[in-house]
Amino acid sequence: MKIYKPSSINEALKILHELSGPRYILAGGTDLLVQAKDGVLLKSSWIDISGINELKVIKEIPAQNEKTGSFIWIGCCATFNDCIRSAIIEKHIPSLHQACKIVGGPQIRNMGTIGGNIANASPAADSVPPLISAGAELELVSLHGKRTVLLEEFATGPRKTILREDEIILGIKVPKDKNVTGKFMRLGTRTSMAISKVSIAIHLKNNGKSTPEHVGIALGSVAPTVIRAKHTERLFIERGINQNTIQEASNIIMTEVSPINDIRSTKEYRRAMCGILLTRILTSFCVTPKP
Amino acid sequence: MKPLPKKITISITINETPHSIIIEPTMRLIDLLREKLFLTGTKEGCGKGECGACTILVNGKTVLSCLMLAIQADKAKITTIEGLSQNKKTDPIQEAFIQEGASQCGFCIPGMIVSSKALLHENSNPSIEEIKYGLGGNLCRCTGYSKIFKAVQCASKTKNENI
Numbered sequence: 001m002k003i004y005k006p007s008s009i010n011e012a013l014k015i016l017h018e019l020s021g022p023r024y025i026l027a028g029g030t031d032l033l034v035q036a037k038d039g040v041l042l043k044s045s046w047i048d049i050s051g052i053n054e055l056k057v058i059k060e061i062p063a064q065n066e067k068t069g070s071f072i073w074i075g076c077c078a079t080f081n082d083c084i085r086s087a088i089i090e091k092h093i094p095s096l097h098q099a100c101k102i103v104g105g106p107q108i109r110n111m112g113t114i115g116g117n118i119a120n121a122s123p124a125a126d127s128v129p130p131l132i133s134a135g136a137e138l139e140l141v142s143l144h145g146k147r148t149v150l151l152e153e154f155a156t157g158p159r160k161t162i163l164r165e166d167e168i169i170l171g172i173k174v175p176k177d178k179n180v181t182g183k184f185m186r187l188g189t190r191t192s193m194a195i196s197k198v199s200i201a202i203h204l205k206n207n208g209k210s211t212p213e214h215v216g217i218a219l220g221s222v223a224p225t226v227i228r229a230k231h232t233e234r235l236f237i238e239r240g241i242n243q244n245t246i247q248e249a250s251n252i253i254m255t256e257v258s259p260i261n262d263i264r265s266t267k268e269y270r271r272a273m274c275g276i277l278l279t280r281i282l283t284s285f286c287v288t289p290k291p
Numbered sequence: 292m293k294p295l296p297k298k299i300t301i302s303i304t305i306n307e308t309p310h311s312i313i314i315e316p317t318m319r320l321i322d323l324l325r326e327k328l329f330l331t332g333t334k335e336g337c338g339k340g341e342c343g344a345c346t347i348l349v350n351g352k353t354v355l356s357c358l359m360l361a362i363q364a365d366k367a368k369i370t371t372i373e374g375l376s377q378n379k380k381t382d383p384i385q386e387a388f389i390q391e392g393a394s395q396c397g398f399c400i401p402g403m404i405v406s407s408k409a410l411l412h413e414n415s416n417p418s419i420e421e422i423k424y425g426l427g428g429n430l431c432r433c434t435g436y437s438k439i440f441k442a443v444q445c446a447s448k449t450k451n452e453n454i
Contacts, residue, residue, distance in 0.1 A: 002294035004292060004294050014292060026360070034340055050363050106406065106409070107428045193427065193428060
């Protein structure tokens with residue numbers, strides 16, 4: 001196994017460009033070193049980007065012009081704890097703040113990175129449903145240039161993504177909106193150090209009307225990738241969030257997922273819990289229909 | 292850029308002592324501590340980041356030394372469990388664990404104490420829920436946790452009295 005330790009993004013990209021064979025990016029190491037212990041990654045090259053401070057930045061990107069709007073930028077090496085401590089994320093992507101708080105334990109939250117959580121592409125990755133529900137995009141970069149992709153289109157299956165072998169995820173861009181609320185909920189065997197059996201994130205934008213302006217609902221651990229519940233979202237956009245629509249939606253959402261049996265849970269339980277978690281999470285967002 | 296050579300030198304401060312050590316780049320931090328430096332207080336419970344027995348402080352933050360490469364700690368300041376009882380003076384947290392009988396087999400204890408140290412540094416008067424959350428990355432198979440939590444509460448009272 002060969003290890004490279006670039007001191008800049010450009011150096012990292014040059015290495016990726018010149019390398020042949022399997023390569024893995026080392027950031028937090030909380031997925032990679034586990035896989036290495038299982039003997040999975042021995043004949044490969046590792047590029048250690050954990051020392052490149054520029055990749056850890058969380059900041060606001062102000063609007064370039066009237067059309068583009070402003071964004072929140074999360075560098076690929078920002079850790080779960082960096083996100084928890086970010087006031088910008090707590091305010092503008094509250095579901096991500098909540099999700100980061102339940103990942104692993106304190107040590108994993110100090111080490112693990114959002115970029116790694118996304119690149120590893122486990123359908124159970126907890127940072128992904130919040131980011132997808134908030135309309136996140138990824139900036140992918142290589143020596144050839146940059147490209148922007150929707151996070152919901154990044155993973156194509158468990159541990160499979162559209163990342164090219166000479167690219168890294170530079171960071172995540174999330175549209176910065178006013179009047180947003182969000183929540184994250186998950187079920188796990190334990191409170192800490194548990195991989196989610198089912199997870200759900202909601203990102204809601206209200207504008208004082210009886211129907212929300214934007215509803216993003218994303219689910220983890222119930223499909224080959226994290227998915228958006230688009231039919232469920234449309235129901236709420238058209239008819240608002242109230243006890244009746246929540247009841248209907250809790251049935252619809254169960255048809256949008258394709259869970260499996262695995263070591264953590266069964267497909268029947270997971271499917272049922274999608275409806276239950278949706279009801280729980282939305283009950284607090286209800287706008288009671290006027291009599 | 293070339294890959295790291297088969298032997299490289301890293302500079303690392305451990306329990307306030309600077310070291311310059313020649314290692315293979317694939318060496319895990321836990322192996323640097325235990326095998327190279329014989330600091331065997333840090334334990335390997337699972338080697339997969341699931342138990343917390345290998346918890347140490349790197350630049351003041353708790354990390355799992357079984358999931359870090361030693362090269363990632365180049366130029367860092369490390370504190371291991373041995374660092375809490377320098378010069379034969381035990382840390383109030385260690386005293387509290389002894390007083391409360393919080394240890395049975397002892398294997399999880401170094402990790403528990405290092406995590407407790409970081410917790411109390413950030414929150415000097417944690418509630419029981421905050422203690423549970425702060426120690427959420429450390430598993431114990433013997434004690435059922437209650438005396439460990441009690442020990443952390445006692446340590447926080449002692450520390451606050453001494454300020």
